[in-house]
Amino acid sequence: DVHLVDSGGDLVKPGGSLRLSCAASSFTFSDYTMTWVRQAPGRGLEWVSSISTSGDYTYYADSVKGRFTISRDNADNSLFLQMHRLRAEDTAVYYCARGPPLGILFPFDYWGQGTLVTVSS
C-alpha cells in the first residue's frame, strides 16, 4: 500500500528556518510529481509547492515564492521542503501528497499524515 510519512515540523521563531521531509514507500517514487499542501489551524487547504518527477521543474504558491524550496531525492524516495524567513502566517499542518505521473492531469491521491509547523516567538 502507498505510504507517505511526513516529518520535521517544530516550533520556530519568526524569521527562522525549517526543513520538512516526506518518506515515500510502496510505489515507484520517481514516476510521480510530488506536492506540499498546508492547512492553517481551523482553516482550509492551501497548495504550497509541487515538483516534477525528475526535480527539474518546481512550482510555488505566491505566498511562499522566494522563501521555500521544494526538492526530492529519487534514490532515497524522499521529498523535502526547505522553509526560510518563516512568518506567523506559515503556521500550519504541512502534508506531502502524491501528484500525477508525468504528463497526466490528476489530483492528489495519497497524502502523508501531516507535520505541524508553528511559527511563534
Add this chain to the structure above:
Amino acid sequence: DIQMTQSPSTLSASVGDRVIITCRASQSISSWLAWYQQKPGRAPKLLIYKASRSESGVPSRFSGSGSGTEFTLTISGLQPDDFATYYCQQYSSSYSFGQGTKLEIK
C-alpha cells in the same frame, strides 16, 4: 489564478438524507475537478476526480457532476461516517481548493 468557491460553508443534515454541495470555478476548468473528504486530525481523502469519476473504494452514495465552472458533489443516503468537511479542488491550471463545506449532524 483560478478561484474556487464552495457553498454552503456549513450544512446540517440527518442520517439518510441526500445532500448536495456546490463548487464554482472563476473560469472554465473543463472537468479537471476533484472532491476530498477530511475528518478532524486526518489527511484529506480523495473521493472523486475528473468531476464525476469515483476513486477506488469510495461508496456509491458519493457522486459528482458538472463541467466548465459549475460542479456538484451529491451524497445520497447519508451515513454517520460521512459527517466531515468536503473540499473541491481544480487541477486544470496549477492547483487551488475551495474553502470547504462542513457537513454537520442535525
